[in-house]
Amino acid sequence: MDPCVREARESDLDRILQLIVDLASYEKSAHEVKTTTKQLRTALFGPQPAAYALVAEWDKQVVGLALYFRNFSTWEGVHGLYLEDLYVMGEYRGFGLGKALLMSLAELTLERGYARLEWAVLDWNQPAIDFYRSIGAVPMDEWTVYRLSGAALAAAAATPVTS
Protein backbone atom coordinates (compact mmCIF):
# COMPACT_ATOMS: atom_id res chain seq x y z
CA MET A 1 0.00 0.00 0.00
CA ASP A 2 1.54 3.32 -1.04
CA PRO A 3 0.91 6.45 0.99
CA CYS A 4 -1.26 9.01 -0.76
CA VAL A 5 -0.95 12.71 0.00
CA ARG A 6 -3.62 15.06 -1.29
CA GLU A 7 -5.20 18.45 -0.58
CA ALA A 8 -7.79 18.38 2.18
CA ARG A 9 -11.47 18.51 1.21
CA GLU A 10 -14.44 19.82 3.16
CA SER A 11 -15.59 16.25 3.81
CA ASP A 12 -12.33 15.67 5.76
CA LEU A 13 -13.18 18.35 8.36
CA ASP A 14 -14.28 16.14 11.25
CA ARG A 15 -11.30 13.89 10.78
CA ILE A 16 -8.91 16.84 10.59
CA LEU A 17 -10.24 18.20 13.88
CA GLN A 18 -9.79 14.76 15.43
CA LEU A 19 -6.16 14.71 14.25
CA ILE A 20 -5.61 18.20 15.71
CA VAL A 21 -6.91 16.98 19.09
CA ASP A 22 -4.82 13.79 18.87
CA LEU A 23 -1.68 15.86 18.23
CA ALA A 24 -2.52 18.14 21.17
CA SER A 25 -2.88 15.01 23.35
CA TYR A 26 0.57 13.87 22.25
CA GLU A 27 1.81 17.32 23.28
CA LYS A 28 -0.02 16.89 26.62
CA SER A 29 -2.39 19.75 25.84
CA ALA A 30 -5.65 18.22 24.53
CA HIS A 31 -7.66 20.39 26.97
CA GLU A 32 -6.34 23.51 25.22
CA VAL A 33 -8.03 22.77 21.88
CA LYS A 34 -11.07 25.05 21.63
CA THR A 35 -11.47 24.92 17.83
CA THR A 36 -14.86 23.94 16.41
CA THR A 37 -15.58 22.27 13.07
CA LYS A 38 -17.29 25.49 12.00
CA GLN A 39 -14.19 27.60 12.73
CA LEU A 40 -12.03 25.11 10.91
CA ARG A 41 -14.36 25.16 7.89
CA THR A 42 -14.09 28.96 7.69
CA ALA A 43 -10.31 28.87 8.13
CA LEU A 44 -9.62 26.19 5.52
CA PHE A 45 -12.47 26.53 3.03
CA GLY A 46 -13.95 30.00 3.54
CA PRO A 47 -13.71 32.83 0.98
CA GLN A 48 -10.40 34.03 2.49
CA PRO A 49 -8.60 30.92 3.75
CA ALA A 50 -6.40 31.50 6.79
CA ALA A 51 -4.72 28.16 6.48
CA TYR A 52 -4.41 25.16 4.20
CA ALA A 53 -4.09 21.43 4.71
CA LEU A 54 -2.67 18.34 3.09
CA VAL A 55 -3.85 14.96 4.31
CA ALA A 56 -2.23 11.53 4.10
CA GLU A 57 -4.40 8.53 3.35
CA TRP A 58 -3.81 4.90 4.15
CA ASP A 59 -6.27 2.37 2.78
CA LYS A 60 -8.60 5.26 1.80
CA GLN A 61 -8.66 6.54 5.40
CA VAL A 62 -7.26 9.94 6.36
CA VAL A 63 -4.64 9.16 9.01
CA GLY A 64 -2.22 12.11 8.71
CA LEU A 65 -2.33 15.89 8.51
CA ALA A 66 -0.09 18.80 7.53
CA LEU A 67 -1.77 22.12 8.34
CA TYR A 68 0.08 25.21 7.14
CA PHE A 69 -0.18 28.88 6.24
CA ARG A 70 1.89 31.45 4.39
CA ASN A 71 4.34 33.65 6.24
CA PHE A 72 6.62 36.35 4.85
CA SER A 73 10.35 36.94 4.91
CA THR A 74 11.39 40.59 4.98
CA TRP A 75 14.92 39.53 4.04
CA GLU A 76 13.95 37.40 1.05
CA GLY A 77 11.02 39.57 -0.02
CA VAL A 78 8.86 36.51 -0.63
CA HIS A 79 6.55 34.15 1.17
CA GLY A 80 7.49 31.06 3.03
CA LEU A 81 5.28 28.28 4.26
CA TYR A 82 4.85 27.71 7.96
CA LEU A 83 3.82 24.21 8.99
CA GLU A 84 1.65 24.62 12.07
CA ASP A 85 0.68 20.97 12.64
CA LEU A 86 2.23 17.77 11.30
CA TYR A 87 0.69 14.59 12.62
CA VAL A 88 0.25 10.92 11.79
CA MET A 89 -1.93 8.62 13.91
CA GLY A 90 0.10 6.34 16.18
CA GLU A 91 -0.71 3.04 14.50
CA TYR A 92 0.25 4.40 11.08
CA ARG A 93 3.70 5.68 12.01
CA GLY A 94 6.81 4.16 10.52
CA PHE A 95 5.36 3.85 7.02
CA GLY A 96 6.71 7.16 5.73
CA LEU A 97 3.48 9.15 5.90
CA GLY A 98 4.92 12.02 7.96
CA LYS A 99 7.87 12.20 5.60
CA ALA A 100 5.53 12.11 2.58
CA LEU A 101 3.53 15.04 3.99
CA LEU A 102 6.65 17.09 4.72
CA MET A 103 8.21 16.36 1.32
CA SER A 104 4.96 17.30 -0.44
CA LEU A 105 5.00 20.59 1.41
CA ALA A 106 8.64 21.15 0.45
CA GLU A 107 7.63 20.57 -3.17
CA LEU A 108 4.78 23.07 -2.86
CA THR A 109 7.15 25.64 -1.32
CA LEU A 110 9.60 25.31 -4.18
CA GLU A 111 6.95 25.23 -6.93
CA ARG A 112 5.58 28.54 -5.75
CA GLY A 113 8.99 30.15 -5.63
CA TYR A 114 8.84 30.61 -1.88
CA ALA A 115 12.04 30.88 0.09
CA ARG A 116 11.60 28.46 2.95
CA LEU A 117 9.53 26.00 4.91
CA GLU A 118 9.50 26.41 8.69
CA TRP A 119 7.90 24.74 11.69
CA ALA A 120 8.34 24.54 15.47
CA VAL A 121 9.35 21.41 17.38
CA LEU A 122 9.04 20.63 21.08
CA ASP A 123 12.57 20.35 22.49
CA TRP A 124 11.87 16.93 24.07
CA ASN A 125 10.56 15.38 20.85
CA GLN A 126 13.86 13.72 19.92
CA PRO A 127 12.54 11.33 17.22
CA ALA A 128 11.07 14.31 15.36
CA ILE A 129 14.26 16.38 15.82
CA ASP A 130 16.42 13.52 14.49
CA PHE A 131 14.21 13.23 11.44
CA TYR A 132 14.21 16.97 10.73
CA ARG A 133 17.98 17.16 11.04
CA SER A 134 18.38 14.15 8.75
CA ILE A 135 16.69 16.04 5.91
CA GLY A 136 18.83 19.15 6.40
CA ALA A 137 16.47 21.35 8.42
CA VAL A 138 18.36 23.89 10.52
CA PRO A 139 17.31 24.80 14.08
CA MET A 140 16.87 28.54 14.70
CA ASP A 141 18.73 28.07 17.99
CA GLU A 142 19.36 31.74 18.66
CA TRP A 143 15.70 32.73 18.57
CA THR A 144 12.83 32.38 21.05
CA VAL A 145 9.21 33.11 20.21
CA TYR A 146 7.35 35.35 22.66
CA ARG A 147 3.59 35.27 22.95
CA LEU A 148 1.18 37.92 24.21
CA SER A 149 -2.32 36.61 24.90
CA GLY A 150 -5.18 36.70 27.38
CA ALA A 151 -5.02 39.34 30.13
CA ALA A 152 -1.57 40.59 29.10
CA LEU A 153 -2.79 41.16 25.53
CA ALA A 154 -5.85 43.03 26.79
CA ALA A 155 -3.67 45.19 29.07
CA ALA A 156 -1.26 45.97 26.23
CA ALA A 157 -4.14 46.83 23.91
CA ALA A 158 -5.51 49.27 26.50
CA THR A 159 -2.17 51.10 26.88
CA PRO A 160 -2.39 54.62 25.43
CA VAL A 161 -0.05 54.98 22.46
CA THR A 162 0.79 58.57 23.27
CA SER A 163 2.11 59.13 26.77
Place this chain on the structure above:
Amino acid sequence: MDPCVREARESDLDRILQLIVDLASYEKSAHEVKTTTKQLRTALFGPQPAAYALVAEWDKQVVGLALYFRNFSTWEGVHGLYLEDLYVMGEYRGFGLGKALLMSLAELTLERGYARLEWAVLDWNQPAIDFYRSIGAVPMDEWTVYRLSGAALAAAAATPVTS
Protein backbone atom coordinates in the same frame (compact mmCIF):
# COMPACT_ATOMS: atom_id res chain seq x y z
CA MET B 1 6.36 65.69 20.52
CA ASP B 2 4.03 62.70 20.76
CA PRO B 3 4.74 59.52 18.84
CA CYS B 4 2.33 58.88 16.01
CA VAL B 5 1.61 55.34 14.84
CA ARG B 6 -0.26 54.85 11.58
CA GLU B 7 -0.77 52.30 8.80
CA ALA B 8 2.00 52.29 6.22
CA ARG B 9 1.33 53.95 2.84
CA GLU B 10 2.86 53.22 -0.54
CA SER B 11 4.91 56.42 -0.30
CA ASP B 12 6.67 54.94 2.76
CA LEU B 13 8.12 52.02 0.77
CA ASP B 14 11.71 53.22 0.37
CA ARG B 15 11.90 54.18 4.00
CA ILE B 16 10.42 50.84 5.11
CA LEU B 17 13.05 48.95 3.11
CA GLN B 18 15.74 51.10 4.71
CA LEU B 19 14.42 50.22 8.15
CA ILE B 20 14.40 46.50 7.24
CA VAL B 21 18.07 46.76 6.23
CA ASP B 22 18.90 48.75 9.39
CA LEU B 23 17.31 46.06 11.54
CA ALA B 24 19.23 43.33 9.69
CA SER B 25 22.43 45.30 10.36
CA TYR B 26 21.59 45.39 14.06
CA GLU B 27 21.17 41.59 13.84
CA LYS B 28 24.55 41.41 12.04
CA SER B 29 22.92 40.17 8.82
CA ALA B 30 22.53 43.18 6.50
CA HIS B 31 24.11 41.21 3.64
CA GLU B 32 21.23 38.72 3.81
CA VAL B 33 18.55 41.23 2.79
CA LYS B 34 17.66 40.56 -0.84
CA THR B 35 14.27 42.24 -0.86
CA THR B 36 13.58 44.89 -3.50
CA THR B 37 11.17 47.84 -3.29
CA LYS B 38 9.10 46.16 -5.99
CA GLN B 39 8.74 42.93 -3.98
CA LEU B 40 7.84 44.91 -0.91
CA ARG B 41 5.21 46.88 -2.85
CA THR B 42 3.56 43.64 -4.02
CA ALA B 43 3.73 42.12 -0.53
CA LEU B 44 2.29 45.12 1.33
CA PHE B 45 0.09 46.85 -1.24
CA GLY B 46 -0.66 44.25 -3.93
CA PRO B 47 -4.10 42.75 -4.58
CA GLN B 48 -3.41 39.92 -2.09
CA PRO B 49 -1.21 41.41 0.62
CA ALA B 50 1.19 38.92 2.20
CA ALA B 51 2.06 41.25 5.03
CA TYR B 52 1.07 44.53 6.63
CA ALA B 53 2.93 47.36 8.28
CA LEU B 54 2.47 50.04 10.88
CA VAL B 55 4.97 52.90 10.98
CA ALA B 56 5.94 55.26 13.77
CA GLU B 57 6.55 58.91 12.97
CA TRP B 58 8.63 61.45 14.82
CA ASP B 59 8.51 65.02 13.62
CA LYS B 60 6.66 63.83 10.46
CA GLN B 61 9.50 61.42 9.64
CA VAL B 62 9.00 57.65 9.56
CA VAL B 63 11.53 56.33 12.06
CA GLY B 64 9.97 53.04 13.21
CA LEU B 65 8.37 49.96 11.69
CA ALA B 66 6.21 47.02 12.74
CA LEU B 67 5.80 44.55 9.88
CA TYR B 68 3.41 41.68 10.52
CA PHE B 69 1.22 39.01 8.97
CA ARG B 70 -1.63 36.75 10.07
CA ASN B 71 -0.93 33.28 11.36
CA PHE B 72 -3.41 30.65 12.57
CA SER B 73 -3.85 28.72 15.78
CA THR B 74 -5.24 25.20 15.34
CA TRP B 75 -5.97 25.10 19.08
CA GLU B 76 -7.85 28.40 19.21
CA GLY B 77 -9.42 28.08 15.77
CA VAL B 78 -8.69 31.73 14.98
CA HIS B 79 -5.97 33.91 13.61
CA GLY B 80 -3.17 35.47 15.49
CA LEU B 81 -0.80 38.20 14.39
CA TYR B 82 2.87 37.46 13.92
CA LEU B 83 5.21 40.41 14.21
CA GLU B 84 8.07 39.73 11.80
CA ASP B 85 10.04 42.96 12.23
CA LEU B 86 9.89 45.58 14.98
CA TYR B 87 12.43 48.36 14.65
CA VAL B 88 13.08 51.94 15.70
CA MET B 89 16.08 53.91 14.38
CA GLY B 90 18.87 54.19 16.94
CA GLU B 91 18.64 57.93 17.57
CA TYR B 92 14.89 57.71 18.22
CA ARG B 93 15.01 54.96 20.82
CA GLY B 94 13.94 55.64 24.39
CA PHE B 95 10.96 57.79 23.42
CA GLY B 96 8.42 54.96 23.53
CA LEU B 97 8.07 54.44 19.78
CA GLY B 98 8.76 50.70 19.88
CA LYS B 99 6.30 50.33 22.70
CA ALA B 100 3.72 52.42 20.83
CA LEU B 101 4.08 50.17 17.77
CA LEU B 102 3.73 46.99 19.81
CA MET B 103 0.76 48.29 21.80
CA SER B 104 -0.96 49.38 18.58
CA LEU B 105 -0.52 45.89 17.23
CA ALA B 106 -1.91 44.40 20.47
CA GLU B 107 -4.94 46.66 20.04
CA LEU B 108 -5.39 45.48 16.44
CA THR B 109 -5.12 41.83 17.53
CA LEU B 110 -7.82 42.28 20.16
CA GLU B 111 -10.11 44.39 17.95
CA ARG B 112 -10.17 41.65 15.34
CA GLY B 113 -10.97 38.95 17.88
CA TYR B 114 -7.64 37.22 17.29
CA ALA B 115 -6.16 35.01 19.98
CA ARG B 116 -2.59 36.17 20.28
CA LEU B 117 0.32 38.29 19.14
CA GLU B 118 3.66 36.54 18.65
CA TRP B 119 7.18 37.41 17.57
CA ALA B 120 10.70 35.98 17.76
CA VAL B 121 13.57 37.54 19.71
CA LEU B 122 17.30 36.92 19.44
CA ASP B 123 18.42 35.30 22.70
CA TRP B 124 21.24 37.86 23.21
CA ASN B 125 18.95 40.88 22.83
CA GLN B 126 18.47 41.39 26.58
CA PRO B 127 16.97 44.92 26.45
CA ALA B 128 14.24 43.65 24.13
CA ILE B 129 13.64 40.53 26.26
CA ASP B 130 13.34 42.63 29.43
CA PHE B 131 10.80 44.88 27.73
CA TYR B 132 8.74 41.98 26.37
CA ARG B 133 8.66 40.26 29.75
CA SER B 134 7.65 43.52 31.44
CA ILE B 135 4.44 43.63 29.39
CA GLY B 136 3.56 40.02 30.17
CA ALA B 137 4.78 38.28 27.01
CA VAL B 138 5.62 34.63 27.63
CA PRO B 139 8.64 32.90 26.04
CA MET B 140 7.83 29.68 24.19
CA ASP B 141 10.92 28.14 25.83
CA GLU B 142 10.11 24.53 24.97
CA TRP B 143 9.95 25.11 21.23
CA THR B 144 12.58 25.55 18.53
CA VAL B 145 11.81 26.62 14.98
CA TYR B 146 13.37 24.49 12.24
CA ARG B 147 13.96 25.88 8.75
CA LEU B 148 14.30 24.07 5.46
CA SER B 149 15.69 26.23 2.64
CA GLY B 150 18.17 26.31 -0.23
CA ALA B 151 19.70 22.98 -1.28
CA ALA B 152 18.03 20.99 1.52
CA LEU B 153 14.62 22.34 0.46
CA ALA B 154 15.31 21.42 -3.17
CA ALA B 155 16.42 17.91 -2.16
CA ALA B 156 13.32 17.41 -0.01
CA ALA B 157 11.08 18.65 -2.81
CA ALA B 158 12.67 16.10 -5.18
CA THR B 159 12.07 13.16 -2.82
CA PRO B 160 9.41 10.81 -4.25
CA VAL B 161 6.34 10.76 -1.99
CA THR B 162 5.65 7.07 -2.63
CA SER B 163 8.53 4.78 -1.92
